[in-house]
Each structure stands twice: as structure tokens, then as C-alpha cells.
Amino acid sequence: MTSYDEVAVYLKNLGMDTNLGTFAERVRVQKMVYMLKQFGADLGFGFTWYLRGPYSPSLTKTLFNPTGEEDQSLRQLNTKELEVVNAMRNFLGSDFYSAERMELMASLVYLIKHGPENDLQTRAKIIRFLREEKPQYTSEEIEQVWQRISVSGMWNDELSRLR
């Protein structure tokens, strides 16, 4: 299985395709693969912060170079992998369909994880930074997403590091 096939398997299970035709599709795919990684499906891509939050140039490169075999040869996800997909899908709820909301969710998770190494050691600093970087999101939207991240219990260790 190539990297492309691996990504395609997961995206197919999420009802998405690997087409990077539009801006919204590019955002959604990037944030989806980032969130899959958080839930335990590491497809081997490294993410760094730039403009729209966590981003992996190698993921874009991979998706720009399809194997040509596509659906015919794609493997099935095993039970454990399907559980990861379902857990992420349930966590995202209706945000799953929105590039904008996916961007907010993935960005906030990224900042909670990596903020302290980048002089963002408190909740207030992270939110201020996010508001500056992404003024399109209201404080209420950010607060709502923060609550969901907090309640999920997925990032308790990272949250406890914040002052």
C-alpha cells in the first residue's frame, strides 16, 4: 500500500474523496488527516502551523500523485481502525462537513498540544493568538469548540499543562 492508498482508504470510509480541486476540499482533507492522527490513525504525515493551522505539505504532495489504481485495490479498514474513524466522526459531529469548523477544531487542538512550546502557556494566550490569527471566528465559537475538546477527555494531559 502506498501513502496515497492509505489516505484514500480512510477518506473513503469517511465518505470523502482524494480530490483536491477546491480550497474547501483541501482544508477539509488536511484537517481530517490531522484529526485522525489525534484519534490514533497516524498515516505518517507531519504537521506544522502555518496560516490555516496545522498543515502537511507532504500530504498535499501525496494526494497530488494518485497511484492510478484508486478504488479497485483499496484495502478494508480493520475493526480497530474503523473504531478510530467512528470515534473521530462522532467527536466532530456536524463540524465534519464544514471546512471552516474543521479548521477551527484542528487549530485549537494543535495549539493546545504545541502552544506551551511556543510561548502560549495559558488558555487565555492560546485564545488571544487564535483570535489574532483567525479573526473570522468569534469568541463564542472558540469557546464552544474548547469546551468540546475539554469534555472529550482526549487531550487531558495537554490541557493540564496549561496554566
Add this chain to the structure above:
Amino acid sequence: MPQTQFGLRSASLPDRLLKLPPPIFNPNRIRIMLALYNAVGADFTELKEKLGLTDGALATYLKALVKDGLVTTEQDHTGNRERTVYMITRKGLKTIDELLEVFGSIKEEIAQ
């Protein structure tokens, strides 16, 4: 000791630069391409702020990159805003990779 045209073992290495799209050979266009290489996409204002270019200069550079198929544009309507988003194309990604690879290989050979 066999000599090559450029004093490199792989004489074809520098020639590979000739195959790259001409618009890439400009420092600011490379900066734009690198900015877009590392992002899903960016609008005009974001690029302007990141790169510190004037409106006129940025517009001219982007026009050349779009014309050569290295960058593509899209009207984005997410949220309440409408804006033009610039995104790197498959050709653009390949061009940047090739540029970096050629320079990297030349550097390696010179260092040997």
C-alpha cells in the same frame, strides 16, 4: 580525472534548471511559491502581510505564476466573506520540489 562542463560529476544537473518554468526564477516569486507550498491556500492580504510586498508587485508576481499554471485561484465563500484564494497547483509543487532538489544535488556535489 574526467572533467565536466560545470566541474560537477553530473553535468546534466544545472541543465535541469532550464526545464523549469521561467516565472520561478525570481526571488519574490519563489517566496510566494514557498508560502503557498506550506499552506492550504492564502488570500491576497495574507500573502501581502506574510511577504511584505506592495499590492502592485504581489499582483504582478501572482499573475505570472497563475499564467504559467504554478498557482491557481478560487473564489472562496466560507463564512460571511468572499475572497480570492491562491493555491499551489500540482505543477507548482513539482516545480518547487525540482528546484530544491537540483540545488541540493549541486550543493552535495560541490561539497564532495
